[in-house]
Amino acid sequence: MACALCDDTGWKTIEANGVSRVTRCDCRLQSASFARIKRAGIPSRYLHCTLDNFEAYNESLQRAVKYARSAAAAFPNRVSERDSGLLLIGQPGVGKTHLAVAMLKECIHRGATGVFYTTMDLMVALRQTYASDSGASESEVLRQITEADIVVLDELGRERATEWRDEMLHLIVNARYSNRRPTIFTTNYDVADVDDPDALQVRVGLRVYSRLQEMCESMHLDAADFRERPTNGTVEDLLSLWKMRKRSAHHPPRGADRGRGKAALPGKSAGQLRAENRPEPRIPRERDGTADLKWPGGRAGS
Numbered sequence: 001m002a003c004a005l006c007d008d009t010g011w012k013t014i015e016a017n018g019v020s021r022v023t024r025c026d027c028r029l030q031s032a033s034f035a036r037i038k039r040a041g042i043p044s045r046y047l048h049c050t051l052d053n054f055e056a057y058n059e060s061l062q063r064a065v066k067y068a069r070s071a072a073a074a075f076p077n078r079v080s081e082r083d084s085g086l087l088l089i090g091q092p093g094v095g096k097t098h099l100a101v102a103m104l105k106e107c108i109h110r111g112a113t114g115v116f117y118t119t120m121d122l123m124v125a126l127r128q129t130y131a132s133d134s135g136a137s138e139s140e141v142l143r144q145i146t147e148a149d150i151v152v153l154d155e156l157g158r159e160r161a162t163e164w165r166d167e168m169l170h171l172i173v174n175a176r177y178s179n180r181r182p183t184i185f186t187t188n189y190d191v192a193d194v195d196d197p198d199a200l201q202v203r204v205g206l207r208v209y210s211r212l213q214e215m216c217e218s219m220h221l222d223a224a225d226f227r228e229r230p231t232n233g234t235v236e237d238l239l240s241l242w243k244m245r246k247r248s249a250h251h252p253p254r255g256a257d258r259g260r261g262k263a264a265l266p267g268k269s270a271g272q273l274r275a276e277n278r279p280e281p282r283i284p285r286e287r288d289g290t291a292d293l294k295w296p297g298g299r300a301g302s
């Protein structure tokens with residue numbers, strides 16, 4: 001069916017102060033934003049995510065979605081001295097990626113160019129550029145991620161830590177920091193003592209962490225793991241699971257109660273999260289067989 005306003009020409013007639021003129025029709029603007037969302041690389045599982053269908057059933061979630069709405073509504077202007085960047089911290093399944101994608105889509109609908117990557121996938125994409133049959137160069141991948149108006153880097157710190165990874169991550173974050181481009185990060189790691197190998201500042205490096213502090217508003221999402229809710233579960237089920245997780249954190253099960261299912265352990269302990277996210281053992285450089293790329297960052301993928 002043809003557009004009622006422009007008859008699919010892409011231009012509509014409006015009147016201003018008694019003078020008729022033409023302007024871009026809303027249907028063409030909407031079509032362009034959908035094309036930019038498609039190019040952003042958002043996984044199909046998260047394409048439905050919006051700020052309106054984010055279930056904010058407790059204070060931490062309400063605070064996070066309120067900030068996301070304000071930042072998206074003000075885009076491309078800053079809503080704080082932190083350049084409208086956002087660092088979402090929380091256990092798996094609390095809604096970090098949903099909120100990040102929803103904010104990314106909202107900014108794209110407002111005319112921005114955007115990109116979504118998990119940090120693991122980003123490092124894989126960069127490594128693949130070194131293959132002889134690669135269709136893209138390292139500079140092209142870096143340009144895409146550093147020059148986009150807004151970027152989501154999901155699961156920060158989950159990728160395997162190497163000298164090469166540290167250099168790439170610092171290059172990307174520093175480029176966006178220096179040019180004051182908003183970036184949304186999500187991570188399962190929290191700030192802790194630097195002696196803890198799973199502390200966020202250890203996982204990403206002190207140089208990157210320092211920039212995150214200045215360029216991002218940090219939000220801790222304290223919620224239930226939505227993947228644990230029953231089939232056709234409601235927000236009330238999530239609220240109940242969250243309350244059970246809170247009680248479990250204050251009163252951990254003992255003895256025969258251990259391991260009796262989700263009711264006994266509704267949430268994941270810090271130890272479990274560390275085990276899930278622990279990087280692979282580092283391979284000694286002299287025996288890993290990778291090619292020396294002749295650049296200061298070290299060997300790709302080492």
